[in-house]
């Protein structure tokens with residue numbers, strides 16, 4: 326296994342310079358994610374305009390995989406409808422967990438995360454932000470964990 | 473006990489390492505460099521063979537049968553208990569209780585001693601260095617009894633602040649529970665002072681010896697502690713077995729915490745008479761093969777000699793500290809004057825979990841995370857650290873490989 330499969334340039338870049346890092350004031354929705362294994366904490370802010378995710382931000386510390394995944398996610402979901410985001414979520418889930426899944430072109434830059442599936446211990450690092458975004462979109466308040 | 477000194481141990485390294493089958497493997501295409509001994513150490517062949525021999529030739533239940541196998545199993549099990557007694561220099565095997573491990577040993581004291589003696593206004597004193605297993609059982613007892621948990625502070629080097637400890641030790645303190653060696657930072661706590669201070673007020677002391685037992689010579693009479701807890705799997709023995717040493721007079725006065733077979737003398741529906749020590753605290757069929765394996769692990773360690781082990785490990789600690797310090801951006805967390813052989817560290821720009829994955833690709837096993845000591849991490853304002861923890865079978869070569877792997881992680885992340 327090549328470490329460069331996991332730590333591709335796109336990932337390293339988004340880890341070093343995360344996009345959409347920060348907070349959004351109400352009425353943006355907020356959700357917190359927590360990975361008990363790493364102790365990583367992630368907060369996602371989502372501002373809706375009708376069915377469209379108008380603005381998105383994230384905050385928190387974590388490993389390169391979790392920060393890059395959150396950063397890539399914000400780029401991918403901004404301006405999308407809830408149905409489009411749900412579709413992406415499903416595609417990302419397959420990408421991270423199904424070794425044989427073909428990588429759909431619609432994933433764009435998110436495909437850089439495909440190396441994660443070779444490192445089962447790290448899948449949760451990449452998926453935490455997506456679960457947290459889902460929580461924010463659902464408007465639920467309870468913190469979400471990867472356990 | 474004939475022991476080697478540190479340098480003859482180093483000379484015998486090839487032979488010693490060949491005692492450990494796990495160390496003979498490749499991981500991810502590289503010879504395993506096992507630097508996660510603080511989490512669990514590896515077992516020598518002698519221990520593996522003893523467990524096998526037991527399962528193949530001796531297995532039966534203990535203390536229960538007149539047949540030969542039961543007698544053989546009981547002899548082996550009780551022989552292991554005497555090994556533990558000698559290893560800790562306890563006065564009597566009545567003071568040696570087999571448990572599942574450190575965690576269960578501490579819970580035993582919390583549930584039996586704590587619940588029966590504590591009430592509103594009473595205090596339990598721990599330190600800011602504790603593993604979760606020496607925090608949560610006390611929180612549970614406090615919730616059940618109305619007692620209060622007090623915490624003695626540490627300084628930036630990760631040493632116990634004795635003045636904070638003295639200030640927290642009050643007329644309401646009913647028990648002091650502290651680690652002997654910190655698993656997150658390696659700090660050795662000043663347990664002699666702690667015991668003296670507590671005893672001056674008539675307060676008993678429990679020592680969590682999980683991290684001390686493989687490195688330090690433990691003499692419970694010299695330490696004068698009241699309880700000492702440790703796990704077999706951190707002492708080159710099996711998992712699922714551990715020990716609680718308890719001062720006989722205290723154990724005698726404590727109620728059982730679990731009920732069942734072995735812990736009784738007679739049972740009727742009108743009442744039950746509890747068994748004598750140590751069986752009063754060993755309800756149900758114990759982990760017989762685990763105890764026997766632990767006894768053999770103790771023989772193995774004793775043959776090498778803890779002084780030699782400690783000398784070599786201190787050498788490894790100094791070497792690792794010096795070598796890791798040459799890496800720019802690397803910060804060692806925990807710089808106590810008195811430290812056991814582990815190094816907790818962070819590397820600027822690389823999260824410990826990324827480091828763990830990268831080192832693993834070179835066959836190097838370290839621990840990354842909060843080390844079940846989240847309050848320690850919070851004190852240093854860190855979510856996690858990387859931790860390399862050494863056993864006597866580790867070498868300076870392996871530390872060189874660790875350094876090289878950290879540097880290549882830095883190149884990858886540049």
Ligand SMILES: Cc1ncc(COP(=O)(O)O)c(C=O)c1O
Pocket residue numbers: 510511572573574575576603605606651653654655680682683703844
């Ligand atoms: C200081 C300390 N206390 C307690 C424990 C718990 O030991 P066990 O999980 O074997 O019960 C550990 C293990 O990591 C430890 O390092």
